[in-house]
Amino acid sequence: ETGVTQTPRHLVMGMTNKKSLKCEQHLGHNAMYWYKQSAKKPLELMFVYSLEERVENNSVPSRFSPECPNSSHLFLHLHTLQPEDSALYLCASSQARGYEQYFGPGTRLTVT
């Protein structure tokens, strides 16, 4: 695999479920990101990790919990989500913060 991969590609979950999104980058980058993309809204930055350390949390509700075990992997743990959390969740990586970002294909999340 090359580039940035995300699994699963589609996820349907109830409001009481716990699930996790996975992202893996094969580019040797040092920064990784989670974005939320909703219909009719610009991309919203959620979390930033640089060298496996969380450096930014953009006022994201605690029902979203990121984890970065190493520089190649990023997770987004989901718990007790709301229907308005339904969106495309995109992972990205970059050589370092401030450099161009490479995006994965996204996970289409539907909360029922």
Next chain:
Amino acid sequence: GESVGLHLPTLSVQEGDNSIINCAYSNSASDYFIWYKQESGKGPQFIIDIRSNMDKRQGQRVTVLLNKTVKHLSLQIAATQPGDSAVYFCAENRSNYGQNFVFGPGTRLSVLP
């Protein structure tokens, strides 16, 4: 408030014609700009970038123009092809925001046969 925005939400272009997609930004401190292309079912894909010390940068069939005086960015696609149909985003890097990119809402480009 400060924002990155696109003038046109949709753009329809005849195949073979040139396309111009525009973007306005409001922070004069922004020093790095990127255009991304997002096709249906895919994540955004890097097209071309430009730094604030340049006015123009060319790639393969694409040109980005930066007008710092009026805080305007444009993406020109030459000889538009059906495969160019996608949503195009501009992204602005504001160094005083911790080097995070701020994305515009996007413009949907439709190429007509």
